[in-house]
Amino acid sequence: MHAYRSHTCGDLNATHAGQDVRLAGWVHRVRDHGGVLFIDLRDHYGITQLICDGDSDAFKALEATRAEWVIRIDGGVKLRDASLVNTKIPTGEIEVYVREIEVLGAADELPLQVFGDQEYPEETRLTYRFLDLRREGLHNRMLLRSNVVRSLRNRMWSQGFTEYQTPIITASSPEGARDFLVPSRLHPGKFYALPQAPQQFKQLIMVAGFDRYFQIAPCFRDEDPRADRSPTDFYQLDLEMSFVTQDDVFAAVQPVIQGIFEEFGGGRKVHADWPQISYKDAALWYGTDKPDLRNPIKMQDVSAHFRDSGFGIFAKLLENAGTEVRAIPAPKGGSRKFCDRMNAFAQGQGLPGMGYIFWRKAEDGSGTEAAGPIAKALGPERTEAIRTQLALGEGDAAFFLGGKPSVFQTVAGKARTEIGRELGLTDENSFRFAWIVDFPLYQQDPETGKYDFEHNPFSMPQGGLEALSGDPLDVRGFQYDLACNGYELVSGAIRNHKPEIMFKAFEIAGYPASEVEKRFGGMVKAFHYGAPPHGGCAAGIDRIVMLLADEMNIREVIMFPMNQRAEDLMMGAPSEPTNEQLRELRLRSLPKD
Numbered sequence: 001m002h003a004y005r006s007h008t009c010g011d012l013n014a015t016h017a018g019q020d021v022r023l024a025g026w027v028h029r030v031r032d033h034g035g036v037l038f039i040d041l042r043d044h045y046g047i048t049q050l051i052c053d054g055d056s057d058a059f060k061a062l063e064a065t066r067a068e069w070v071i072r073i074d075g076g077v078k079l080r081d082a083s084l085v086n087t088k089i090p091t092g093e094i095e096v097y098v099r100e101i102e103v104l105g106a107a108d109e110l111p112l113q114v115f116g117d118q119e120y121p122e123e124t125r126l127t128y129r130f131l132d133l134r135r136e137g138l139h140n141r142m143l144l145r146s147n148v149v150r151s152l153r154n155r156m157w158s159q160g161f162t163e164y165q166t167p168i169i170t171a172s173s174p175e176g177a178r179d180f181l182v183p184s185r186l187h188p189g190k191f192y193a194l195p196q197a198p199q200q201f202k203q204l205i206m207v208a209g210f211d212r213y214f215q216i217a218p219c220f221r222d223e224d225p226r227a228d229r230s231p232t233d234f235y236q237l238d239l240e241m242s243f244v245t246q247d248d249v250f251a252a253v254q255p256v257i258q259g260i261f262e263e264f265g266g267g268r269k270v271h272a273d274w275p276q277i278s279y280k281d282a283a284l285w286y287g288t289d290k291p292d293l294r295n296p297i298k299m300q301d302v303s304a305h306f307r308d309s310g311f312g313i314f315a316k317l318l319e320n321a322g323t324e325v326r327a328i329p330a331p332k333g334g335s336r337k338f339c340d341r342m343n344a345f346a347q348g349q350g351l352p353g354m355g356y357i358f359w360r361k362a363e364d365g366s367g368t369e370a371a372g373p374i375a376k377a378l379g380p381e382r383t384e385a386i387r388t389q390l391a392l393g394e395g396d397a398a399f400f401l402g403g404k405p406s407v408f409q410t411v412a413g414k415a416r417t418e419i420g421r422e423l424g425l426t427d428e429n430s431f432r433f434a435w436i437v438d439f440p441l442y443q444q445d446p447e448t449g450k451y452d453f454e455h456n457p458f459s460m461p462q463g464g465l466e467a468l469s470g471d472p473l474d475v476r477g478f479q480y481d482l483a484c485n486g487y488e489l490v491s492g493a494i495r496n497h498k499p500e501i502m503f504k505a506f507e508i509a510g511y512p513a514s515e516v517e518k519r520f521g522g523m524v525k526a527f528h529y530g531a532p533p534h535g536g537c538a539a540g541i542d543r544i545v546m547l548l549a550d551e552m553n554i555r556e557v558i559m560f561p562m563n564q565r566a567e568d569l570m571m572g573a574p575s576e577p578t579n580e581q582l583r584e585l586r587l588r589s590l591p592k593d
């Protein structure tokens with residue numbers, strides 16, 4: 001017999017009754033029933049119930065074991081009494097009578113319990129992540145992640161893509177976040193960078209003639225943490241294709257992503273209709289470029305109904321350039337109590353409040369009338385025009401925010417989400433996707449007036465070189481994101497593969513030709529030797545698994561995550577280098593201010 005086990009703790013069933021077996025695993029739970037011990041033994045594959053009484057030579061040693069001790073047992077498989085069968089586990093028909101035990105690894109008193117659903121502070125969970133990972137929920141999420149990655153690979157190969165690996169140590173590149181720098185021992189004073197993405201390399205793969213590339217790529221960005229973003233590193237499905245348009249990329253990506261959600265979505269509906277929504281419309285309708293389309297509410301511009309109206313606050317505001325009033329329809333939200341609650345929500349988000357109108361049956365029975373302070377100031381003709389535009393009726397409401405969209409748009413989007421949730425309009429049991437397209441290529445710093453890239457700097461501007469001769473803020477790129485249920489899952493672009501367009505695009509963002517040559521010399525050089533039109537994207541694996549697992553925090557689907565302060569509490573990172581390491585790298589560490 002094998003030194004440690006003849007079967008796993010998920011193998012045994014009624015067909016094994018009468019057999020002698022050897023099992024190894026962790027003591028999951030101990031129950032002492034007055035001279036009879038019942039122990040749940042757990043390994044990666046499942047749980048088997050052990051039984052031992054005073055007649056067994058192993059009883060005394062087994063009685064001394066505690067939770068999370070690692071043991072090896074020999075015993076015989078017995079059928080459970082029909083009334084004691086546990087249908088919740090595959091091994092529920094049998095139990096193993098223990099005749100011999102060997103303790104392979106004793107455990108100290110546990111800082112967190114593996115058995116049960118107790119909540120522990122995140123600091124404790126991350127410090128003892130090796131214990132946290134033994135807990136059933138987190139353990140299953142890691143298996144889900146592994147299966148998703150395997151399925152992604154299979155689906156990409158079946159689509160005609162080939163997997164290649166790109167360097168981890170490379171040169172710094174502006175990708176929209178801070179680099180992690182790596183000092184060079186052989187070249188004092190110079191630094192490598194960990195890649196924020198394999199962007200340049202995958203484009204060079206296209207120039208080299210390999211066509212359909214993919215990779216499960218680690219990426220490194222020194223970012224501020226969020227619930228849906230790791231502060232240090234993450235994994236993405238990275239892909240690139242030659243001789244393609246934007247729609248070709250969409251056609252290649254949809255069956256892969258949709259298939260993953262159908263395979264691992266737990267029976268939730270996966271919508272096959274993936275609309276293309278412009279960045280401008282997404283901002284207007286949803287207040288975000290990653291809309292949750294499970295919520296049917298679509299915001300609208302209603303400025304015309306407030307301009308020169310009796311509602312002085314908005315009328316005066318609309319006299320200023322660049323301002324507008326947007327309405328958030330709220331079907332079935334037509335009660336003063338609900339309206340007051342949403343107004344308080346807006347105040348909690350830092351705004352003075354959120355105006356509203358709700359429609360009710362007219363007191364004289366003549367039909368529907370508008371109510372609320374705004375309705376009284378606007379008058380019946382304008383409120384009826386608003387109701388008609390928003391397709392609302394009796395028992396419905398609308399909320400209003402005004403000013404410069406850049407100021408109130410994010411809060412409007414959050415209010416839309418909250419209204420949809422409160423009114424039960426959001427279909428929680430589904431996945432809805434949308435391609436967000438036509439992103440602006442540039443953004444302008446309001447203080448300095450300087451332009452910088454809004455998104456990926458390597459994107460082809462729509463209209464090519466000619467488009468770069470006008471107002472930079474009017475330039476749209478062949479850039480696209482895939483949104484799902486309020487999260488950005490995929491980001492990509494058709495690339496700028498022509499040197500003259502690249503130099504001009506970077507010049508507008510403040511990078512002279514010499515700087516472009518210095519930072520991207522390899523890619524610029526390659527483009528002078530026959531570069532095909534190409535494009536691609538990358539899908540965030542961590543976020544995909546987070547959605548599939550129905551988790552709100554990305555750390556719940558990463559095996560060894562950092563905490564909110566970008567610290568690894570288990571391994572003690574980041575740590576201070578030794579003086580010897582600093583001398584070898586010719587570096588000096590400055591004290592904190």
